[in-house]
Amino acid sequence: MHEYSQEELLFSINEKRQMMVEAAExxxxxxxxTIKRSQELDQLIYQYQKVYEEPVVLNGRYERRTSDE
Known part of the structure; x- marks a missing residue:
């Protein structure tokens, strides 16, 4: 699997989102x-969350917090 930089991954997410919107139209x-593009978008978003967001425990539950917070 290709390793994306954060910038490349965000670009790919936005590009795939636009492709999904166009397919829906x-x-x-x-x-x-549309469903295919949506699933591809989901995979990119999941990859972003897995790599660039860190889990934290708040009130006894795992939450996601970006490294910017």
């Missing part, structure tokens, strides 16, 4: 192409 929200 052409094929509808439940169209196969």
């Amino acid at each position: 052409l094929y509808g929200y439940t169209g196969d192409e």
Whole structure:
């Protein structure tokens, strides 16, 4: 799997989001192409969260907090 820099990953997320919106406009929200783009976007967002957000325990539960906070 390709290792993205934070900037590359954010660019890819925004690019994939735009592709998903365009697919939704052409094929509808439940169209196969829209669903495919949505799943690809989910994977990119998950990858970003896994690498660039750190879990913390607040009130006995795991929460996500970005390194900027």
